[in-house]
Amino acid sequence: xxxxxxxxxxxxxNTLLLCVVMMGLIGxxxxxxxxxxxxxxxxxxxxxxxxxxxxxxxxxxxxxLAHINAHGATNLGCDGWTLADGKYSMQRSIGxxxxxxxxxxxxxxxxxxxxxxxxxxxxxxxxxxxxxLADVMQPGTVNYLGRGVRVxxxxxxxxxxxxxxxxxxxLNGNNITTDSFDSSDPxxxxxxxxxxxxxxxxGDIAVNNSLLNSLNMGNADVFGSVSxxxxxxxxxxPNGVVGDLLWAQNHKGIQSGHLRNDMNVNFPDVQxxxxxxxxxxxxxxxTNWTFVTVTNGSGVVSTNSSFTSxxxxxxxxxxxxxxASISGTVYVRGNAKLxxxxxxxxxxxxxxxxxxLDLYSSAASVSLSGNNTANSSGxxxxxxxxxxxxxxSVTFSGNAAxxxxxxxxxxxxxxxxxxxxxxxxxxxxxxxxxxxNGHFNFHxxxxxxREGGGGxxxxxxxxxxxxxxxxxxxxxxxNQ
Amino acid sequence: MLIxxxxxxxxxxxxxxxxxxxxxxxxxxxxxLYNYVALDDANRLAIDQLTRDVRECNSVTTCTTNALTxxxxxxxxxxxxxxxxxxxxTRLKNGIAKVLLxxxxxxxxxxxxxxxxxGTYDIYPVPSASExxxxxxxxxxxxxxxxxxxxxxxxxxxxxxxxxxxKQGT
Numbered sequence: 001x002x003x004x005x006x007x008x009x010x011x012x013x014n015t016l017l018l019c020v021v022m023m024g025l026i027g028x029x030x031x032x033x034x035x036x037x038x039x040x041x042x043x044x045x046x047x048x049x050x051x052x053x054x055x056x057x058x059x060x061x062x063x064x065l066a067h068i069n070a071h072g073a074t075n076l077g078c079d080g081w082t083l084a085d086g087k088y089s090m091q092r093s094i095g096x097x098x099x100x101x102x103x104x105x106x107x108x109x110x111x112x113x114x115x116x117x118x119x120x121x122x123x124x125x126x127x128x129x130x131x132x133l134a135d136v137m138q139p140g141t142v143n144y145l146g147r148g149v150r151v152x153x154x155x156x157x158x159x160x161x162x163x164x165x166x167x168x169x170x171l172n173g174n175n176i177t178t179d180s181f182d183s184s185d186p187x188x189x190x191x192x193x194x195x196x197x198x199x200x201x202x203g204d205i206a207v208n209n210s211l212l213n214s215l216n217m218g219n220a221d222v223f224g225s226v227s228x229x230x231x232x233x234x235x236x237x238p239n240g241v242v243g244d245l246l247w248a249q250n251h252k253g254i255q256s257g258h259l260r261n262d263m264n265v266n267f268p269d270v271q272x273x274x275x276x277x278x279x280x281x282x283x284x285x286x287t288n289w290t291f292v293t294v295t296n297g298s299g300v301v302s303t304n305s306s307f308t309s310x311x312x313x314x315x316x317x318x319x320x321x322x323x324a325s326i327s328g329t330v331y332v333r334g335n336a337k338l339x340x341x342x343x344x345x346x347x348x349x350x351x352x353x354x355x356x357l358d359l360y361s362s363a364a365s366v367s368l369s370g371n372n373t374a375n376s377s378g379x380x381x382x383x384x385x386x387x388x389x390x391x392x393s394v395t396f397s398g399n400a401a402x403x404x405x406x407x408x409x410x411x412x413x414x415x416x417x418x419x420x421x422x423x424x425x426x427x428x429x430x431x432x433x434x435x436x437n438g439h440f441n442f443h444x445x446x447x448x449x450r451e452g453g454g455g456x457x458x459x460x461x462x463x464x465x466x467x468x469x470x471x472x473x474x475x476x477x478x479n480q
Numbered sequence: 481m482l483i484x485x486x487x488x489x490x491x492x493x494x495x496x497x498x499x500x501x502x503x504x505x506x507x508x509x510x511x512x513l514y515n516y517v518a519l520d521d522a523n524r525l526a527i528d529q530l531t532r533d534v535r536e537c538n539s540v541t542t543c544t545t546n547a548l549t550x551x552x553x554x555x556x557x558x559x560x561x562x563x564x565x566x567x568x569x570t571r572l573k574n575g576i577a578k579v580l581l582x583x584x585x586x587x588x589x590x591x592x593x594x595x596x597x598x599g600t601y602d603i604y605p606v607p608s609a610s611e612x613x614x615x616x617x618x619x620x621x622x623x624x625x626x627x628x629x630x631x632x633x634x635x636x637x638x639x640x641x642x643x644x645x646x647k648q649g650t
Binding site for chain 2: 029032033036037039040043044047050051229230231256257260261262264458460461462463
């Protein structure tokens with residue numbers, strides 16, 4: 001048998017070389033493909049980690065805010081929070097991510113919260129094994145992306161505006177004026193009292209509602225700004241004015257920048273101050289001596305030249321007081337809380353200087369009337385009226401002044417009368433609706449905005465630089 | 481012999497045709513994939529930068545469909561400007577301009593207030609420049625695309641975001 005043999009020639013080598021080159025080319029393209037896809041996956045995963053870290057950070061901020069608002073700035077060592085290096089801190093996991101949140105500068109007026117969020121990422125773009133092997137995970141290791149936010153808090157107050165209503169404000173009367181002063185600043189008050197020559201222009205009025213004409217200004221002079229909810233409108237008469245004191249001298253209407261439509265405020269209900277365990281107030285006579293200092297040849301001599309005696313229906317000292325019905329006059333000579341549950345008709349409230357009355361009422365209808373109505377010669381910060389949800393109507397009438405702060409979010413607040421002087425209502429009012437009738441002057445005391453009551457809120461919010469976010473401990477990690 | 485030559489030429493032609501087809505498809509596919517990856521990377525980086533800037537800025541100064549100017553957290557101006565002619569989105573801060581996006585087809589900025597519309601997931605818009613101080617939310621949407629051999633392929637990337645300015649209205 002004859003077998004034909006073909007001897008390999010040059011063509012065979014060329015084919016093999018061509019195959020090798022082709023395979024090499026295809027392999028190179030495959031590597032490039034895979035590398036491109038892997039890098040895309042790394043970028044996607046990193047971006048997802050970057051963005052998913054923000055809810056983790058915000059969760060830490062929320063917990064810290066809730067903690068400091070619940071326990072104050074100086075009693076933070078509770079609920080699992082620990083103190084180390086002058087910082088109260090908490091670490092908590094959310095799924096496979098976690099946050100570390102710290103509160104610093106808690107003794108100052110501006111506490112600072114630092115929240116660091118760490119989320120796992122599937123890839124290690126900065127691996128020392130190189131990019132190609134970056135996705136090879138070591139058993140038991142978790143890679144974390146860290147990101148941080150530093151928030152500076154500020155305390156807020158309940159009475160940050162002069163007149164605020166949930167639903168509507170109606171300024172019906174003639175020559176109604178709202179302005180402001182500052183009882184704690186001698187530049188803007190005299191002995192804590194309103195003086196027309198020292199007034200300011202922050203007599204702001206606001207409604208939360210979005211209804212048509214929810215704020216009816218009439219021809220009032222509002223030296224300040226007005227706000228409504230989105231879509232809410234302001235009705236203003238031809239002689240009405242809203243703006244700065246200087247601008248209002250020569251203009252009518254609403255000054256540019258003094259009308260906002262983004263009012264969005266919650267009005268929490270007032271809770272009963274206690275459940276039982278309070279004194280029952282009684283009345284009596286109060287005698288006030290007036291001493292006169294005279295100087296004779298031998299020196300200074302004081303003599304009690306006169307005294308006045310007045311009977312009050314109720315006299316309150318330091319402590320908690322409760323009664324179903326209160327009608328008549330009240331004299332406060334301590335720091336007192338008075339809770340009235342059924343009927344409340346006041347004709348005179350006198351508060352001794354430096355003392356304070358917090359008047360809680362669940363009476364449906366409350367009346368403040370008379371010619372010497374409420375704390376007329378005192379400071380607004382010394383008298384607070386708190387209307388519980390059952391309190392649906394508050395009426396202030398009379399020719400004397402009311403000095404205090406009214407918070408009755410379920411009540412219609414009517415101000416009638418006003419008399420002929422320029423001291424009618426000094427302080428601030430928050431109610432479901434507010435109606436002014438007659439000749440009324442409303443003076444917002446800006447000192448109320450500094451007495452707190454609104455808790456801490458975010459004042460500044462900034463991301464921390466990558467170097468300020470330490471790497472996660474115990475695991476391989478990288479930052480930002 | 482002629483038949484063998486014709487067969488060889490035919491088979492070679494078929495093989496060449498297949499090879500050319502595969503290479504053309506692979507090239508197009510690779511170009512499309514590269515375009516997608518490049519677009520996606522640029523979009524992600526741009527949206528990450530934008531969200532970070534808006535979230536921690538102090539306020540909005542001006543806003544038009546194609547431009548957004550902010551007061552940054554350091555109280556200096558920071559602007560994002562889209563140029564329809566060059567199809568680029570540029571970030572300008574402290575005199576330093578950086579192109580964040582190229583080959584960008586559309587870009588819109590709109591503002592929202594902090595108030596939600598009752599019964600919906602929407603928010604009230606800021607209707608005019610006079611109410612710019614009430615801006616709490618920045619809405620942004622853009623589309624980018626790339627072409628292969630002059631034809632737009634499926635490499636369009638659409639980004640939309642609603643970013644809340646943390647320091648506004650708190």
